[in-house]
Amino acid sequence: MSVKQERRNFIGLAFGAVAAVGGAFSLVAVKKTWDPLPSVKAAGFTTVDLSPMKDGEMRQIEWRKKPIFILKKDANMAPNDKRDVVVGDSRYIVAIALCTHLGCIPEWRASKQVFICACHAGEFNVDGINTFGPPPRPLDIPPFKIDGTKLVLGETGPEYEKLVAQA
């Protein structure tokens, strides 16, 4: 009887091991199934020509399904070397237009010179730096490259690297 019992314990153990390995592998597979598809990951680049923009103008464009703010600073807006994208002799603010709190799109109020997020009353200044409310950090800067007067989103150029290094 005791021999048999040991065999059963062994069979139970062996089954447990096989099931655990199988379970672990299938968890990995399930996780990967939910990951973004390759076609999504390979989402393209977006190129914008900055030259037609006027001083103080604000534009919203789309990159990788996300809205992007581009604001050309005018003479009244203080330069900020940590956040400005300098192209020629103009300064721009380029930022992912999603509030760093929960992802709503803040609204640009030209009169008050702030970005206001209506959802939970978050505020960002001209430079996209959070000044009030729950947003935990300034608006994110998307990877970009400068190509003459054009801005290429999705690629990282030296100007981007410099900004990120300062942040």
Next chain:
Amino acid sequence: MAQIRKSTGIIDWLDQRIALNKMMKVLVSEYWIPKNINFLWAMGVILTTLFVLLLITGFLLMMYYKPDINLAFDSVNYTIMKEVEYGWLWRHIHAVAASVIFLIIYIHTFTAIYYGSYKKGRELIWISGMLLFILFSAEAFSGYMLPWGQMSYWAAMVITNLFGGIPVIGDAVVEWIRGDYAVSDSTLTRFFMLHVCLLPLVLIAVIALHFYTLRIPHVNNETGEEIDFDVEAEKYLKGDKANAKVIPFWPGFLAKDFMYIGFFMIFFFYLVCFHFNFAMDPINFEPGNPLKTPPHIYPEWYFLWQYEILRGFFFDIFGFSAYNIGLIAFAFAGIALFFMPIYDRSDVVAPAHERKGFFVWFWLLVIDMIVLTIFGKLPADGVTMGISNSWIGFYSTITFFILLLVVLPIITTLEKKRGGK
């Protein structure tokens, strides 16, 4: 194998094979319910009815709904609403039931709190019930997204972004949940799967568990009296029905429930036919637009109190960012009521009006949650009676936590020291 004889009829044939009579006794005809319970105890049966309605109308809607971001909006707002015969009816029943089911869930939950039905021996009823609340919330949210209107889109955006608050892996988790960098088609199809398949399966299983947890401790009653169900059932079976404190679930108890279901259904179809709009946000009749946020985002009414707790903290405290405090408070609010059996230190099982301190506490909690609900709907940057909405939100959020985590343990400990009521 049991001895199978030639049967005398269908019932007998089934009885020999699946012990039909025994099963009916266990499930209904000898499942004992106390006599002294009021209409508030009918909410369970009403919830079951609503759940069945949601299932059936859900099947009908699923035949025409298309889980694709380019087609979803029109498949609901054009095909189902205009082309499919009676499609509008199924949609309105589905939407109204989804909203009203939360009203009944809240009544059901607060009844349990009022009468102390989460205590001594009944903890699992309470815990499985709270689990159902969480599951229904997930079910409601995943369904809200499907018509792909503006509010659906931005609700999905905000709620999936919440997971970004998880330390270190937050951003990766958000991407994983969405299956894309932004809320998009893959997000819609997986929420569709959750809403119509996985979550309903889990819900049905947990509903069965919730019913089962009642079977042994039995349902509580209006006075919190501890009834010896075996003794009382004996009396009833011997024919002393007048003196027995219990009646069988069927036919006694259910007969009364059917009456309440009747009243409720009249109210329900009144809503479906004349006031279906309350369950439909006007912003959601605009197709989802990832490049434009509606000026003011708010969830359906039943999530407002939690939503207000999320945004209740808007400034940093002791170096913790407002963002993190808000998220933690929100996450905790979602599960806070799970721990009622722990906060309540006293063993007294009695209705709140017989427990002075607890009675006051109960109504303060209800009022606080109503205030949270109202301010969850108002814009965060508004001002009410000279006080900014943000501050009112902050104080009522703090009140919520103090009531549960500090006041309740204290008053119930005192109650215990006094030795009862």
